[in-house]
Amino acid sequence: MDAGDLAFLTSSAGQRAAHDAAARSLSDRTLLADVAALRRAHGEGARAAVELVRARRRAVGKLDDPETWLLDSESLQQATPSAVAMHRADRLAGLSVHDVTCSVGAELRALLARCPAVLGSDLDPIRAAIAGRNCPGALVFRADALAPSSTAEVVIADPARRAGGRRIVDPEQMLPPLSALLDAYRGRSLAVKTAPGIDYERLYRNGCGDVDFGGEVELVSLDGGVREACLWAGPIAACGLRRATVLGGNGFEITSAEPDDVPVAPAGRFLIEPDGAVIRAGLVRHYGFRHGLWQLDPRIAYLSGDSVPAGVRGFAVLDELKYSEKALRAALRARGAGTVEILTRGAAIDPDVLRRRLKLDGGEAYSVVIARIGRGVTAWVCRPTRAERLYA
Template identity: 50%
Template sequence: MRFSRADVDYLGGESGRAALAEVARLDLTSASLVRDLERVRREYGDRSAVLVETVRLRRRAGAKLDDAGQWLFTDDALQQATPSAVARHRARRLAGRAVHDVTCSIGAELAALHQVCPAVLGSDLDDVRLAMAAQNLAGARNVLLAKADALAPCSTDTVIVADPARRADGRRTHDPAKLQPPLPDLIAAHRGRDMVVKCAPGLDFDAFVTGGTGRETATGRTDPAMKWEGEAEVVSLDGAVREACLWSAGLTDPGVTRRATVLSSTRAPWTLTDADPDDIPERAPGEWIVDPDGAVVRAGLVRHYAAKHGLWQLDPRIAYLTGNQVPDGVRGFRILDRLDFREKPLRAELHRRTCGPLEILTRGVDLDPDALRTRLKPRGTVPHTLVITRIGRTPTVFLCETP
């Protein structure tokens, strides 16, 4: 649904806050929604839709944002909002700097930045999102909000932070030129400034970031506006890749163009860069198969990770690693057997081992794990994992214990 400025003013006022507290006591589940909506309409009339939507958005946001129970959102803004843990990580890298978030939306980045930065400016073209940001950041004295176009610079001596919308024609896009605002235009508008830009983790780094070949235009020429001179950082949180973040050269360490950062709710964060060693041996598979964190894979730092932990690759073109030990906090698969990929003997071996629950991991092969599991017909009780990949040109199956 669409919120208006009047809706935001109501929700942020005393009567709106009281109404939200009452609505939050309702279940609002699929089973109770019709009954609950009728009750809210009787009590709050035309305000019922914004009240119910806000309560439901707050509940969705609880796993993503700190203090979500007090915030105002739109559905689109919540989908794009940076998880608080990721925003805090970025803010730590910018600590002590004055920062201008030129696509501030509802203020998820600003909430982390104002804790460690002396001055924070947030701007956006959306009046409703700016009004929500004002409510969400009420009391943050070092934050100034303004209506401004991200492509029209309106600050000086600040680090520019931008999070272009990653949808075009209603679909998610990985094309930098189709972001809103387009990434080449953002870079051109703020050229020469220290700058941080959030992007989808599917960004084609080889075509875009320093060290790649450059992105070609329709005429076949490399477009210099589509090259980023700096660092590309891929960030994961609790095992899920959340974003790629572009850091201009003045905000990163010399010689670093790729970084993987792994954040966890239960473990200390760690990072890896392309300045770390990447020399690894070529050996036969060890005792274990290790699937590195997705941030490492997306950042192209698989060899660097292997070198750090005494591992090596199953195949130079495949991101699965192997070795005789598993790094702390990483899921490893102990190899029981190695087979060429042929379904009939594989089915027989699984039956011989009384395989039941079967996890199938694939990389470098064109297979549907669910369809294959159906054809293999595991009927036993012992869980196993199949890691199916290519060794050279040969599709190969590693039969493993399920951790």
């Protein structure tokens, strides 16, 4: 979205165009005809109206009240989901907060509901102007994230973490780099949003990394998908703590301060794969201790137990065998398997290739979990607990 698009969409003519665009399908099948009709009625501004309406439709489920947002596809992709932003705002309730990379304001709108003073800034003047429109009540202006421009108690930053279409995993390759943000806001509370797959080893100079971080790492998932890692530094951080926050459904938090003394033992009645945030945060053992589970192998994220924690997907174990294609095929055919979900951990097996090679033709559906246990590979034929009933 450029300055001309912004000026048009915020005018009465642009609002009429957006209203008319919203009344059309704008599907892949009708898009050309819809755009042509809108151009006849609204001129070249129709393109911006169509982009706005399509972005709002894609925002359903990600942003609250999507029809109220001024945004485009690119800014929507970069926006923090409302549920994740509100979780962070809850932690910052009562504090003054400055989002120094505010983009179109997804974080700001959540903060306004919890914080007495909310500021936003962005190096891109168009994004800053859009954020001001989206977040009345926040003070929004253009500024460089590395040039402190407020005395807010907490600073939030969301560095760019893609280059050439690929995710950046080194915190020093982000824009701006993590070390530059830490230096710019030394002594202040700082929350830096990063990709879940960031190379955590590079956060500490006493390891192999380049950054003197020493703060708190929080992994956040929403409705089963890991959305971000947040690096907390300064007075607000619990230094050295790792935290997994699971939002949606049966949400919970778990931290590295909790006990992690769990045994390693053969599979029980069920296999359980913890939420991805728990795995990414390195808290599988802590999660196991909380729920009375045990590990199958110290290097594998799967746990086992005689019950499944509430709201968690588990697998009822039917068969356990030393893995080979021949043995697995025989076990599945004996049970009349036709479709099979294959999950692997620590084993160099492509589930799609294996599924085709099994050549199953039965009518039953099963899950197969394959994992490296010790020096060998084990396979379990299972039924997921979400089935209507468990089969023995």
